Amino acid sequence: MDKKAVIISDKIGIGISACCMGSPVRYNAKGWDTLSSLGREKNDFKWCPVCPECMAGLGVPRDPIHLSGGDGSKVWTGEVEVKNRKGHKVTEDVIFGAESCMETLKRAGITAFVYMDGSPSCGVYRTSMKDQKRGNPPGVFGALLLENEFFLIPAADLQSPLKWWDWRRRLLAFYWFKHRSLENKADLYSAWYVLKFLCQELNDPWARDMGRKLASLDSHVEKVFIEEFRKGIMELLRKPSTTRRITGSLWKHYSHYRKIKGKTVDGINSPEFKRNITSIAKELVLLERSAIDDEILFGTSPVLYRERHRLPSEKEGMEEGHETV
Numbered sequence: 001m002d003k004k005a006v007i008i009s010d011k012i013g014i015g016i017s018a019c020c021m022g023s024p025v026r027y028n029a030k031g032w033d034t035l036s037s038l039g040r041e042k043n044d045f046k047w048c049p050v051c052p053e054c055m056a057g058l059g060v061p062r063d064p065i066h067l068s069g070g071d072g073s074k075v076w077t078g079e080v081e082v083k084n085r086k087g088h089k090v091t092e093d094v095i096f097g098a099e100s101c102m103e104t105l106k107r108a109g110i111t112a113f114v115y116m117d118g119s120p121s122c123g124v125y126r127t128s129m130k131d132q133k134r135g136n137p138p139g140v141f142g143a144l145l146l147e148n149e150f151f152l153i154p155a156a157d158l159q160s161p162l163k164w165w166d167w168r169r170r171l172l173a174f175y176w177f178k179h180r181s182l183e184n185k186a187d188l189y190s191a192w193y194v195l196k197f198l199c200q201e202l203n204d205p206w207a208r209d210m211g212r213k214l215a216s217l218d219s220h221v222e223k224v225f226i227e228e229f230r231k232g233i234m235e236l237l238r239k240p241s242t243t244r245r246i247t248g249s250l251w252k253h254y255s256h257y258r259k260i261k262g263k264t265v266d267g268i269n270s271p272e273f274k275r276n277i278t279s280i281a282k283e284l285v286l287l288e289r290s291a292i293d294d295e296i297l298f299g300t301s302p303v304l305y306r307e308r309h310r311l312p313s314e315k316e317g318m319e320e321g322h323e324t325v
């Protein structure tokens, strides 16, 4: 089995609701720079802002729109209309805008998206903000993002260091896994070796079941099982973890790190130690850095990013190498 740590040097492309990247494109000509909370880390990614309502030609400023009688997925089946505040139908325009944005993202090879919660266009899981009901989730573009199986990150979570850390590590794992060829038993085993600890943290019963299935595989693996494996892991990686599970994993893997490397990392605390989520996120980043420097796999965050110019070799794309714990 290929027991190697995974380091990505690709700049991953992420689509984003343009108003969340500071563009003043909302109906009231406002926007927020939600990426500023990422600091320099925002340069680790290639951002692709799109605004479905602007692409619909609705203009800025404009009357706010709402879904009349159902969610955005029903707009695509013709069961629901989109109307503006004056009651005018803008359904066709909004569909055009959503399709244009999707085409842009696909042309750019993008499969992750930071969305604006609460929007009848970009919203995905929740469409009420500040007690103002705005139809049902998802929005019109949100429905398209779900249908195309995007990795979906709510913009509000960028403000929390721990939530962002959780989204980022799962995104890196998702990206790596999505581009990985799975043809035979050896491919499945080596991918599982990298991702199993994270899968266990996200859904232990599912991961145990998958572990058992993998252990009983014949040398010939059916395509249907490979599909189940890929789909199951990608679905799992899209779902957030919890603070309790993350701190538990941090300690478990740190204990393993100390055993393997025989050294400690200053600043990492046990799960019982009371600290805020910002401190926990810092500890996780410390262990990620140690995993890169010491060339080991940190199972909680199994796929790591390092800029190409900082890699020891100049190889292209995803780097795999070195020792694994």
Ligand code: SF4
Pocket (backbone or CB within 6 Å): 016, 017, 018, 019, 020, 025, 026, 027, 050, 051, 052, 053, 054, 116, 119, 121, 122, 123
């Ligand atoms: S359509 Fe999307 S990107 Fe445009 S203003 Fe609304 S939430 Fe923002």
